[in-house]
Amino acid sequence: xxxxxxxxxxxxxxxxxxxxxxxxxxxxxxxxxxxxxxxxxxxxxxxxxxxxxxxxxxxxxxxxxxxxxxxxxxxxxxxxxxxxxxxxxxxxxxxxxxxxxxxxxxxxxxxxxxxxxxxxxxxxxxxxxxxxxxxxxxxxxxxxxxxxxxxxxxxxxxxxxxxxxxxxxxxxxxxxxxxxxxxxxxxxxxxxxxxxxxxxxxxxxxxxxxxxxxxxxxxxxxxxxxxxxxxxxxxxxxxxxxxxxxxx
Numbered sequence: 001x002x003x004x005x006x007x008x009x010x011x012x013x014x015x016x017x018x019x020x021x022x023x024x025x026x027x028x029x030x031x032x033x034x035x036x037x038x039x040x041x042x043x044x045x046x047x048x049x050x051x052x053x054x055x056x057x058x059x060x061x062x063x064x065x066x067x068x069x070x071x072x073x074x075x076x077x078x079x080x081x082x083x084x085x086x087x088x089x090x091x092x093x094x095x096x097x098x099x100x101x102x103x104x105x106x107x108x109x110x111x112x113x114x115x116x117x118x119x120x121x122x123x124x125x126x127x128x129x130x131x132x133x134x135x136x137x138x139x140x141x142x143x144x145x146x147x148x149x150x151x152x153x154x155x156x157x158x159x160x161x162x163x164x165x166x167x168x169x170x171x172x173x174x175x176x177x178x179x180x181x182x183x184x185x186x187x188x189x190x191x192x193x194x195x196x197x198x199x200x201x202x203x204x205x206x207x208x209x210x211x212x213x214x215x216x217x218x219x220x221x222x223x224x225x226x227x228x229x230x231x232x233x234x235x236x237x238x239x240x241x242x243x244x245x246x247x248x
Contacts (some may be wrong), residue, residue, distance in 0.1 A: 024052035040067075050075070058091065063120065067091040077101070093117040096138065106146030114138050118159060132177075134162030141184060148211045149189035157182035157193065164228070175228045180204060197227055202236070210244075217244045 025045040039060035046053050054069045070088040077084040082103025089096050096114030101107060118132040125131060141155030158181050163174035179198040184191065191209040196202060204227065205220035223236040 023047075024049050024054070028054070049073070063091060063093070065092045074099075077103075093120055098141070101144075106144045106151060108142070108144035108152070110142040110144075112138050112141035112155065118162065129166065131165045132159075132162060133164070134160040136160075143184070143191060145211060150186045150191045150209070150211065151189075153184050153186035153191045155184045157184065158198075166228075175230075177228055197223070205241075209247075211247075214247050215244045216247055218242075 024047050028042065028045045040056045040058050042054055042056045044055040051072045053071070056067055056069070058064055058067055068088075068090050072086040074084040074086065080103070082101055082105065084099060084101040084103075086099045087097065094114065094116035096112065096116065098112035098114075099110045101110065115135055115137050118134045118136050121136070122131045137158045137160075139156040139158065141157070142152060143150065143155075144152040159179060161177050161179035164177045165174045180195050181198050181201075182193050182195045184193050186192075189212055191211075193207045194203070195205045195207075197204055202223055203221060204224050205218070208215075208217035208219075210217065218241055219239065220241040221236065222233065222238045222240045224240060226236055
């Protein structure tokens with residue numbers, strides 16, 4: 001190998017190590033001004049930009065209180081043209097860990113596991129007049145998006161069941177809903193979450209994300225009403241809701 005190539009290799013290696021050991025707190029101080037107005041206040045940052053942590057206070061309509069974020073950049077993945085990072089995020093109402101990636105073959109998450117209170121979804125469910133309690137568990141969720149198509153989607157979601165407030169029911173008269181399970185899958189470039197009752201494994205509903213069409217979808221059958229102790233006119237498999245809406 002020529003001397004100039006050895007020198008170039010040494011310079012590149014030194015630059016990589018310098019960046020890897022750069023204190024995360026120093027990087028945060030240089031960026032914090034540009035992120036002013038965001039719904040969080042960072043109280044402490046430690047470690048390096050390669051492997052570090054941050055403690056912050058969230059002040060959003062969905063999440064409140066202290067959260068801890070740990071990250072670990074995957075250096076070898078950079079050589080393959082992909083930015084990948086292991087993440088752990090923990091707050092008073094949730095704990096999630098997994099990895100995120102962005103590169104030549106798409107972007108997404110992998111091996112996502114954790115638990116969160118179902119009430120964190122109330123902001124999204126509000127348009128349907130629904131709120132829920134209980135605990136939502138994520139098990140080995142992996143999703144990859146490339147060229148506006150879902151190329152990979154797998155994993156499981158489980159909800160412990162609990163009190164649900166729905167249209168026509170007051171907060172003081174909620175529905176006692178039993179536990180349900182969900183399976184994440186990819187089909188024709190779209191992402192689907194199929195929900196079934198835990199006892200009996202019967203189909204209840206399906207939510208979809210159709211990125212190429214810019215749509216999201218929801219389908220549910222009348223078995224949902226039966227499970228909630230409401231009248232369903234005797235046909236559990238009759239379609240109750242079937243709609244598509246543009247993505248926000």
